[in-house]
Amino acid sequence: MARTETTHEKSAGVVSLIDTLIDRAIRATASDVHFEPTDAAVAVRFRVDGHLVDVEQIPIVLLPNVVTRLKVLAGLLSYRVDIPQEGAVSRECDGQVFDLRISTFPTIRGERVAVRILPRTSGTRELDELGLSDAVRTAVWQAAVQGDGLVCLCGPAGSGKTTTLYALLNRLRMERPTASFVTVEDPVEFRLDGVAQIQVSSHGELTFERALRSLLRQDPQVLLIGEIRDRQTAAIAVEAALTGHLVLTSFHSGNTTDAIVRLLEMGIPPYQLTSALRLVVCQRLLRTICADCNGAMDAEGNEICESCMGLGYRGRTACAEAIxxxxxxRSAILDRSDADHLRKLIRNQSGYATLAEDAQRHVDAGRTTQAEADALHCTRDRDGD
Ligand SMILES: [Zn+2]
Structure with missing residues (x-):
């Protein structure tokens, strides 16, 4: 005879359900887990390689138990269901430690919970394992070893700019162990030994501008500025680059030409920009075909590949263009030529490959699909020129 589960049994089931889901997410290299209340169920989604994947539907009656369990884990107030809350907890999985940042948000269907998964290890990667072409890697390294000037990585959010900047910083640190390295970021995304890392905030007292002004008096040789967001930061970055510092930075723009035009629009005088700027790299990430199921093509019947959850992709690789x-x-910038003219000159640079051409390199090598490379065009068009 069927009987109703007791509250105690229900919570015990939810505890192990949440544990299992979080471990599954970690093993799937998900960056986030979402618990989203819908009318019928709590939809559980993982963000893997930048894409949200539905992984589970929990009966909606269990929503309060699910939310309470996650709140207890993060040390949040389980009885407050009307305010957003944020907390953290660490978790060990397969011998590795992860920080889980848990945030709750009240919606009309109940509380929604997001869990961000951050590996405790530094997470920095080697410059030659990012997927960049030899030409781009060489251009980046040659620009960096000049010791001064501005190296600018551009692309939309989530295009791996910071990972590339850190890979570069890490390699420079090994090549020049006695140099002084400083990063100024909002927020600090990777931890690196031997580097002074400063977290700034656009709302708080320590803004990019203020931190950078003071830092330049501390004589750093290599300076990583997380992102140029305003004209003040742009001006200081260029000033630092012109006074003997190597400045590595990122810029939110769709393409390389756009980055140059926007820096000029931010009030950087052309003669300063042409003296400071060494290299502009525009980067994107492409999902790579899952090696375990060969892109779900080997999966038999209804069996879903565990490595990629049936998506056919696992991991990402970078493609880029460098100018x-x-x-x-230089002379075109000094003449304040328009974007079209700059683009023509860039196209004529020897060894230059466009972002789309570089993406095709990964398709041709069988690392990603044509569909993934084609999706890049859409992103680029959307970002506009
Ligand atoms: Zn697979």
């Missing part, structure tokens, strides 16, 4: 500030481009 050097050569004499032709």
């Amino acid at each position: 050097r500030l050569d004499a032709a481009l």
Whole structure:
């Protein structure tokens, strides 16, 4: 005869359900887990390689138990269901430690919970394992070893700019162990030994501008500025680059030409920009075909590949285009040429491959699909010129 589960049994079931889901997410290298209340169920979604995947539907009656369990884990107030809350907890899975940042948000269907998964290890990667072409990697390294000037990585959010900047910083640190390295970021995304890392905030007292002004007096040789967001930060970055510092930074723009035009629009005088800027790299990430199921093509019947949860992709690789500030481009910038003219000159640079051409390199090598490379065009079009 069927009987109703007791409250105690229900919570015990939910505790192990949440544990299992979080471990599954960690093993799937998910960056986030969402618990989203819908009319019929709590939809559980993982963000893997930047894409949200539905993984589970929990009966909606269990929503309060699910939310309470997650709140207890993060040390949040379980009886407050009307305010957003944020907390953290660490978790060990397969011998590795992860920080879980848990946030709750009240919606009309109940509380929604998001769990961000952050590996405790530094997470920095090697410059040559990111997927960049030899040409781009060489251009980046050659620009960096000059010791001063501005190296600018551009692309939309989630295009791996910070990972590349850190890979570069890490390699520079090994090549020049006695140099002084400083990063100024909002927020600090990776931890690196031997580097002074400063977290700034656009709302707080320590803004990018203020931190950078003071820092330049501390004589750093290599400076990583998380992102150029405003004209003040742009001006200081250029000033630092012109006074003997190597400045590595990122810029939110769709393509390389756009980055140059926008820096000029931010009030950087052309003669300063042409003297400071060494290299502009525009980067995107492409999902790579899952090696275990060969892109779900080997999966038999209804069996879903565990490695990629049936998506056919696991992991990501970078593609990029890099432009050097050569004499032709410099004089065009000094003449305040328009974006079209700059683009033409860039196209003529020897060894230059567009972002789309570089993405095709990964398709041709069988690392990703044509569909994934084609999706890049859409992103680029959306970002506009
Ligand atoms: Zn797979």
